[in-house]
Amino acid sequence: MNITTFAKRLLLPALLILAPASQAAEQAIPAPPELAAKAYVLMDAASGNVLVANNGDERLPPASLTKLMTAYIATLEIRKGQIGENDLAPVSEHAWRTGGAASGGSTMFLPLNSQVKVDDLLHGIIIQSGNDASIVIGEHIAGSEDAFADMMNETAEKLGMKNSHFMNATGLPHAEHYSTAHDMARLARAIIYEDPAHYAIYSQKEFLWNNIKQPNRNLLLWRDKTVDGLKTGHTDEAGYCLVASAVRDNMRLIAVVFGTSSEQARAAETQKLLTYGFRFFETRTFYQKGAELAQAPVWKGVDRQVKAGLAEDLTMSMAKGQLKNLTASMALNPQLVAPIKQGDVIGKVEVKLGDQVVKSADLIALQPVDEGGLFRRLWDSIRLFFYSLFN
Incomplete structure (x- = not known):
C-alpha cells in the first residue's frame, strides 16, 4: 500500500x-442480482462490509432465525461458565405445550418433565430448529422465557443490532418481535468468530436424539460444499428465511434473505448472493x-x-x-x-x-x-x- x-x-x-x-475506475462490476425476497444482505465476514443490500434495515418477522440469538446466548453462557454442556435442563409444561410435538411447529420432541443435556438442546436448536429446545434452554439460563427475552434484547444492543427486538426464544409470531437482514448478518458474524468450536454444529446435516433423526433444513449444506451454516426460518407471516455462510479462497461471506416463497426459493436466492459476492469481490487484511x-x-x-x-x-x-x-x-x-x-x-x-x-x-x-x-x-x-x- x-x-x-x-x-x-x-x-x-x-x-x-x-x-x-x-x-481507479477499472474492474467495473455488474449490478447485483435482484432476488425474489422481501429483504436481503450480503456481508463480508472478516471486515463486516455490506457488499449487497436491499431493504437490509427493514424490520421484519425473523421466524426461526431468532434461534441464532438463542443459541448464541447459550454458547456465551457456556464460555462464561454460567452453565455446562452436561447440565440437565427440565422440560416445563410451557416448553412442551408451546414447542413440543403437539404444537405443530418445529420440535425436538422433548417429553414433558424430562431432563435434557444442554449440549443436546443446543444441537436440537441449531439443527432441528426445535421450539421446545429453545424454550427449555431459555428457561434454564434465565428462569423464564420472558426473562430470557430480556437477555436477548440486551445482547442485541451490545452487538449493534439496532433494529431488532425479541419477545421469545423461538421466533413464533408476535407484533413486537422483529429483526432485519443486516442485524442477522451482524449476529451471524459474532457466532462465527467468537466461538468456532460451537459454530461447527451449524454445518451438521442431521441430528439423532431419542431415536428420532431430523435433517438440517439448510439445503445449501447439501448443494454447496463451501457452505458451513447457519440457520433457516419459516412462518406464514415471515415467509421462508435463511442465513448462510460460505468460505472460498480464504474469503468468508454471510448471506441473509428474508421472505422468500418456498424452501427451494430461499436456497436458490441465497446461492445467487453468494455466487455474486465470490465472483466479483475480494477481501484482504x-x-x-x-x-x-x-x-x-x-x-x-x-x-x-x-x-x-x-x-x-x-x-x-x-x-x-x-x-x-x-x-x-x-x-x-x-x-x-x-x-x-x-x-x-x-x-x-x-x-x-x-x-x-x-x-x-x-x-x-x-x-x-x-x-x-x-x-x-x-x-x-x-x-x-x-x-x-x-x-
Whole structure:
C-alpha cells in the first residue's frame, strides 16, 4: 500500500503498490442480482462490509432465525461458565405445550418433565430448529422465557443490532418481535468468530436424539460444499428465511434473505448472493490488531515514546482489482501527555480510494506509559509551551 503524506502525520508501512490513477475506475462490476425476497444482505465476514443490500434495515418477522440469538446466548453462557454442556435442563409444561410435538411447529420432541443435556438442546436448536429446545434452554439460563427475552434484547444492543427486538426464544409470531437482514448478518458474524468450536454444529446435516433423526433444513449444506451454516426460518407471516455462510479462497461471506416463497426459493436466492459476492469481490487484511505500526512521542512520561497499533484487524472488502488502488495514512496526536493507559486512542488511520475515505480506524496505545518524575514533567512543560507556540 503506497502512502499519502501530510503535515504532522506519520507514514504507515507500505503493503500495496499504488496503481496508476487511470486504473481507479477499472474492474467495473455488474449490478447485483435482484432476488425474489422481501429483504436481503450480503456481508463480508472478516471486515463486516455490506457488499449487497436491499431493504437490509427493514424490520421484519425473523421466524426461526431468532434461534441464532438463542443459541448464541447459550454458547456465551457456556464460555462464561454460567452453565455446562452436561447440565440437565427440565422440560416445563410451557416448553412442551408451546414447542413440543403437539404444537405443530418445529420440535425436538422433548417429553414433558424430562431432563435434557444442554449440549443436546443446543444441537436440537441449531439443527432441528426445535421450539421446545429453545424454550427449555431459555428457561434454564434465565428462569423464564420472558426473562430470557430480556437477555436477548440486551445482547442485541451490545452487538449493534439496532433494529431488532425479541419477545421469545423461538421466533413464533408476535407484533413486537422483529429483526432485519443486516442485524442477522451482524449476529451471524459474532457466532462465527467468537466461538468456532460451537459454530461447527451449524454445518451438521442431521441430528439423532431419542431415536428420532431430523435433517438440517439448510439445503445449501447439501448443494454447496463451501457452505458451513447457519440457520433457516419459516412462518406464514415471515415467509421462508435463511442465513448462510460460505468460505472460498480464504474469503468468508454471510448471506441473509428474508421472505422468500418456498424452501427451494430461499436456497436458490441465497446461492445467487453468494455466487455474486465470490465472483466479483475480494477481501484482504492489511494490518492486524496488536501489531506495532508506529511509535508516538510522549510528553512528561517515564518513556519518551509509546507504541501505536490497532484494536481490531484492518480488513477491507472491495470489487476485485480495486484493493491495489488504496492509499493509507496515519495521524498521531503530537501532544500526548503521560500518564497513558493501554488502549487509549492516540491517533487514527485513514484508507482512501482516490479522495474518498473508505475506511478509518482508531490507533491505540499498545502499552501504558506512567507519569515521569518531577524534573521530567517540569522540563517537558517548558518544551511543550514552546512547541505549542511554533506548531
